[in-house]
Amino acid sequence: METLVIEKTDKIGGTTAYSGGGVWVPCNHLQAQQGISDSPQDAATYINAIVKxxxxxxxxARRAAYLEFSPKMAQFLHEQGFEWNLDLPYPDYHALEPGASLTSRSISPAPFDLKTLSGNWQSQLRRPTDWRPVVTSVEARSPLRLGAxxxxxxxxxxxxxxxPLWAMMRGKxxxxxxxxxxxxxxxxxLCLGTKFWTDAGLNQLLTSPAGDVVGALVERDGKxxxxxxxxxxxxAAGGFARNPEMREQYLQKPTQTEWSLTAPEDRGDAIRAAMDVGADIALMKHAWWMPCxxxxGKPMLDVYARSFPHSIIVDQSGRRYFNESECYCDAGSNMLARNGETPSIHSWLILDSRHRRKYMLGQLLPGLTxxxxxxxxxLYKGSTLGGLANPIGVDEHQLQETVNRFNKFALDGVDQDFRRGLNPYNKTFSDPSHRPNPNLGTIERGPFYAVKIYPGDIGTKGGLVTDERARVLNR
Incomplete structure (x- = not known):
């Protein structure tokens, strides 16, 4: 049997190349090696609590198939020489739900020597658009709070x-x-003999008289x-995050391709090709929302800055409206939902001088503004909160009232409004050196800063409906 992978651009990797590389795999072999207890029953309980x-x-049947085959997938790749790391600690996103793991079910690749790739393959990899140190997602926590x-x-x-110096000395x-x-x-x-065609776009799916997909028309080299x-x-071609027409048709509003952190070619080609031959679709209004x-003009994901102490997010009236440390998808959903009541797109990330001294903000290093x-x-700057409120168009008294209330929570260590920092997942994106709550810090030392924050995305969720054997179903 021959396997052919077609890639419509000259680069291999898509949005995955920009990502943290994490894969959610309950009951994986790395958990067992490290003595971490997990079970299909607990994982199923968690999924059922999240997906009603x-x-x-x-x-x-589909949920059971995922739980059965995802650890087998990870083990199979391991046997082929793929080296995984267990992302530890990395609690499940909804860590207070029954069945959730408070340690980790997330695995990601160990750092890899690109010189292992033969020929021109190294140059054909899609690269992140921003500079990044060679760190895993878990290791990245220290650089992001460099000044803490x-x-x-x-x-x-x-x-x-x-x-990187040690790697360079070894020629890696x-x-x-x-x-x-x-x-x-x-x-x-490549080691298993898979063939790759780059600059080869999917033109159309071919079907048999019975309606089965039996091939494809592929556009390559002008033919x-x-x-x-x-x-x-x-x-396996992602969603439609960079397709403005599909976003307008399916996603919650407002929506902009400029807020998406996906690869520019993520335009829904595979979804549209499958729909043309009768495929069913679902979840098209949903995305992997990511505050950015x-x-x-360049979107930058914000997972940590909004979650670190000495910061809050407010809508355009100057009020908080969600737990700033919650998982990115829920955070984006809350921004969209709030906008139906009070203008919140954009919202404002408000922080004080200690946040700027200790933590990264976008591409800004701690202490360097x-x-x-x-x-x-x-970035907007004010020597006082009142001096900050006017240029960002937020009511000065309301912003001061919001910050005063939040500061009391920060001193007590308990967010009475949204429980920020009381969820094990929240603490993953915190400053453990800060007390009493590693996600809460008062906003009281000027100068003060504000940054616009939008409901960006790292891809759309919607797509083709399949059965438990990954076969696409007809409408």
């Missing part, structure tokens, strides 16, 4: 300076997170080629 019975595109403690500073120096070129995931999968497939499939066609900051970041309109 009768939810679109979900059945008990001596321990974080030392750890950052080891990761960002000593690791290391990659981590999503780029490592793509590179390792590419390397594994349309007919590719017959003996064992099936797998569609925009600097000079160049004037250009303010003159460009990315």
């Amino acid at each position: 019975e009768g939810a679109p595109a979900s059945t008990p 403690s001596i321990g974080d500073f030392i750890k950052t120096a080891q990761l960002a300076v000593l690791r 070129k290391l990659a981590a997170t999503g780029l490592a995931l793509v590179a390792r999968l590419l390397h594994t497939n 349309v080629l007919k590719v017959q499939a003996k064992r099936g066609v797998i569609l 900051l925009i600097d000079n 160049p004037r250009s970041s303010i003159t460009s309109g990315f």
Whole structure:
């Protein structure tokens, strides 16, 4: 049997190459190796608590199939030489739900030497658009809070300076997170004989008289080629986050491609091709929402800055409206829901001088706030909260009232409004050196700063409905 992968661009990796590279795999072999208890029953309890019975595109059989085969997938790749890490600690996103793991069910690739790839394959990998140190998602926590403690500073120096230096001395070129995931999968497939065509776009799916998909028309080098499939066609081409027409048709409003952190080519080609031959679709109004900051037209994901102490998010009336440390998808959903009541797109990330001294903000290093970041309109600055409120168009008295209330919570260590920092998942994105609550810190030391924050995304969720054997179902 021959396997052919077609990629419509000249780069392999798609949005995955920009990602943290994490894969949610309950009962994986790494948990067992580290003595972490997990069970299919607990994982099923968690899924059932999150995805309610009768939810679109979900059945008990499909959930059971995922729980059965995802650990087998991870083990199979391991046996082919794919090196995984257990992301520890990384609690489940909804860590207070029954069946949730408070340790980790997330695995990601170990850093990978790109020079392992033969020929020109290294140059054909899609690269992240921003500079990143060679760190795993878990290791990234220290660089993002570089100024918070001596321990974080030392750890950052080891990761960002000593690791690449040691790799260079050994003639290695290391990659981590999503780029490592793509590179390792590419390397594994090449070793197994998989063929790849780049600059080869899906034009149309071919069907038999009975309606089965038996191949595809592929556009390559200016020609349309007919590719017959003996064992099936797998569609693994993401969503439609960069397709403005599909966003307007399906997603919650307002919606902008400029807020998306996905690859530019994520335009729904596979979904539309399958719909053309009668495929059923579901969940098309949903996305993997990701609050983002925009600097000079470039969106930057915000997982940590909004979650660290000395910060809050307010709507355009100056009021808080959700737990800023909750998982990115829920945070984006809350921004969209709030906008139906009070203008909240954009919202404002409000922080004080201690946040700027200790933590990363977008691409700004701790303690470094160049004037250009303010003159460009990315960052707003005020010596007082009142002085900040006016230029951002927020009522001064309401903002002060919101901050005063929040500061009381920060001193007590308990967010009485939204329970921020009381969820194990929240603490994953916190400053453990801060007390009493690692996610809460008063906002009282000027100068004060504000940044526009939008409901960006890292991809759309909707797509083709399948059965428990991954077969696409007809409408």
